[in-house]
Amino acid sequence: MNPGDFDYVRNFVRDQAAIVLEPGKEYLVESRLQTLVRKEKLGSLDELISRLRADPKNGLHRKVLDAMTTNETLFFRDVHPFEALRKSILPELMARRAKERQLRFWCGAASTGQEPYSVLMLIAEHFPELLGWDFTFVATDLCSEVLARARSGRFNQLEVNRGLPASLLAKYFVPQGAEWEFREALRRRVEFRELNLVKAWPWLPGLDLVFLRNVMIYFDVQAKKAILANVRRLLRPGGYLLLGGAETTFNVDDAFERVAFDKTSCYRVKPA
């Protein structure tokens, strides 16, 4: 891939999604875009880039953005945050909101749906009464293709092998040919919508629990600051923010404080 083409793609993904691609990542851009070249039945990567440069409205830009988004995810990723949810966070939030019986969750990088579905399984297993509350769970992602898969609730054998205990697979999934489908009754409790974290967030309600795990690592500091400021604005009193294991609010937005649990930590807005 020539330097000019690489710069074109990396500037585009930085401007549109604040995704940072350092020099040296040509192999990543090339490998991801080669797949798109084949899907679009184009002759070469050069042809793809020429089309991108020639016409900003041919729909290819959106597909490039989707292709360059890392969608790595798995069920019950890192385990310990889910233990903290079960042992501490959900009981605390439910006690806090017992009067109005209302909770609002948001997962901001839902990818193919494993994270919101893991949370729903945890709720169904340990806090089934919550499903009778005024409970909403919005799950968003930048990539429309992965959101379509998330909505379908269908996972292949590789995906269900990643972090999903066999007992939960048997209880919450229905075999559909070579795939497994998350049961509809729980699946419809999540509303999947498209949202670019570095653009406007027009329709999110006040939130009790925010999952932004393993997505901030892709952004530059400016984008991280803007995202955390938005989260701070939306979190209701006592609400929690969950980040990935390698992510922190420290030195990015000091209005948050770290709350340690057994083997993990979460964040909430410091009391005024």
Add this chain to the structure above:
Amino acid sequence: MIDLDRLIEQANELTPLPATTVRLTELVGRPDCDLEDVAELIAFDQALTVKLLRAANSAASGSAAPVGTVKEAVARMGTACVLTLAVASSARPLLQARVPAYGLDEGALWRHSVAAAVAAETVPAFCRLDVPPETFTAALLHDVGKLVMGRFLSPEILGFIQRAQEVDHLAQLEAESLLLNVHHGELGGIIAQHWKLPPRVVLGITYHHNPDQGLDLICDLTYLTNEVAKRIEAGLDGREFEFAISGQVAERLGLTPTTLDNLCPVAASRYTQVCGRYNAV
């Protein structure tokens, strides 16, 4: 980059393991495993019976008194050795194959698999934990995913993997995950499921490079056996090899650097002995 559905399909198309081997793996994995049940199961498999009696009466088994029955052979060799023999004979034809995408000549994957299996047999003497009996099977088959994965790794993909390793200092498995959204451990897990092997064997194979994610002792053990196998092979080839076990795994298994230094020569010696028996090298 690759068609994951096709990859899974090919993993599920590998020739199944013989029913006796699968049943034996389940049986030996049970806490209440009975020697008579094992002998009875083997007695119905003529080919395995012949192999077992031959192995029990071989010079390498170290006894002068000949063994005449399956039950005596099982008693003399122990259930772990019997399982070794059954799984090794079933998997050997498959694991002998060349896998050029991983730089493996004919027989190289098999030799590495045997070294890991031998390490699995050696570990219990150096580890205070109860080593699950499924560890041997997981160790022997830990790289089986490479057989199918290798078919999909075109020169173009291999080039990207190599660049990911050079530029971002990623391990082979991390580069596979980043670029292909699957790695050979996961694919091996799918093959083990297709073969109806016990869930713990599936776990050990799946997480043999990233045991922290497996949350089961067998993942740590399979990881260890793979590392010991690399050291054994390097030692035999006179190559330099940096033997570095993950600190977390060593801690969970209660292994010190000294224990590991003692374990490797014992495993290497046993490997040479076993290779003689199975004519693996």
